């Protein structure tokens with residue numbers, strides 16, 4: 001079932017549902033990549049919108065104890081700027 005989205009809040013563009021990969025963050029201690037997330041994407045500016053049921057499902061998936069598809073290593077670096 002496709003979800004329906006209102007026009008883009010920022011530019012008024014049409015928002016269509018796509019499956020996207022989300023870098024999901026939960027505070028400082030949890031980061032996970034979730035694939036195939038149904039997301040409303042603005043056709044004009046690319047802004048993304050998530051429905052409440054999808055956000056709930058991402059929370060559940062992020063905290064799942066099931067074996068992940070794969071595990072990535074990511075570098076962590078402080079920003080150095082004048």
Ligand SMILES: [Zn+2]
Nearest residue numbers: 008011042045
């Ligand atoms: Zn837009």
